[in-house]
Amino acid sequence: MPPHTPRWTVALLTAAALSLSACEGVSIAVGPSPSAGATSGATSGSSSTSSGEASASSSGEGSGAAAGDAEAQLDKLVVAKAGSMKGYSRDKFPHWRSTGKNCDVRDSVLKRDGTKVKFSGCNVVAGTWKSLYDGKQLTAPTQVDIDHMVPLANAWRSGASAWTTARRRDFANDLDDPQLVAVSASSNRSKGDQDPSTWKPSDTGAWCEYARDWIAVKTHWKLTVTTAEKSALADMLEKCS
Template sequence: MPPSNAFRWFPLALTAALLTGCTVVESSPGSTAPAPESGEVGQAADLLSDLTVAAPRSMKGYSRDRFPHWRSAGKNCDVRDTVLERDGDKVKLSGCNVVAGTWTSVYDGDVLTSPTKVDIDHMVPLANAWRSGADRWTDDERGDFANDLDRPQLLAVSASSNRSKGDQDPSTWKPAEKSSWCTYAQDWIEVKSFWKLSVTEKEKDSLDEMLGTC
């Protein structure tokens, strides 16, 4: 069962102004996030050591529909709009729908100038979560996981990098931008730790290697 209590993952700060009938949101691109402090790296290493190591579970019964997303965020908007607004720079809104902005994909460094070019990646892919223990959850609990805005589970990235990643774990896929490996590993570990998902031996070794780049 997933945990019932959440600690808060704070998104990038947003400031809003009115311009030509649309709201312009100024925010720092995700790629400019400061390097983690050594204590944070140590905490990630401790969390990694506590994760359950297990072989992947069966994919029997899996479907993306078992992880309902994207949930409504009100006013005809959804969680996807929320992540686009949070992770973008100079974002323009029509109502609460994101219609323009700039996004820097931390996976490959691509700069994207249209929301239609942006994918919202699940840090821990849905199929990986299923193999790691989410097969035992209810669909409502899987929906909480798929729409989790309180941890670094959702990230605006290039469509090409997201589709290259697919449902792979860090033992078989890492971001092309090696400078993002440290943060990627910490985020992956934080999500798996909070949701009490298992890791494979190779996955754990790869995460430890990526923390070594911090």
């Protein structure tokens, strides 16, 4: 894959293939793609194992726009003060969306981003994942959280409060952009709903990718950034050189 090919575009094909094959109990190789995670319980049924490997790159290569493109996108984002949290609820961002036959978006992301993933039906019951935020190797789906790159509450404060529930559902289940990322539960809890001005991945090698992906999501969904957030993102993009 070329050095600046967005990882999540490659993941679209593998995720679609995985959803079909896993639900039919067929083994399939998983290619590199963006990160994600959360807990998933095992169900009865024969297990299927992926023979390929996927890992989250912390180098910043192959994810998000190239540094110059990301800088250009950042310059075009509307700068505004953070909006009110009045009326906010995670329930206004329904997730995880069903992907058929007891599969959901969470399952799809775990399958897409894991290495040597094993399934029981559509549920992921084993595998390994690399946490983008802190570089930890996670060896069970119960250790993985699926984080929203741009947190739901941050999206609410930067424009999503005016959206319909249907649009917020699309945002919360977005597999087309680098919005869903597999990380350790501890790093996800540490991040909460903070933006890059107040929280950054402890693995500084991930800063380039993190900034690119954050900018890509805010650009696609036409969300605003604060002055401090924009400044922090610009600083993080310096890690791309």
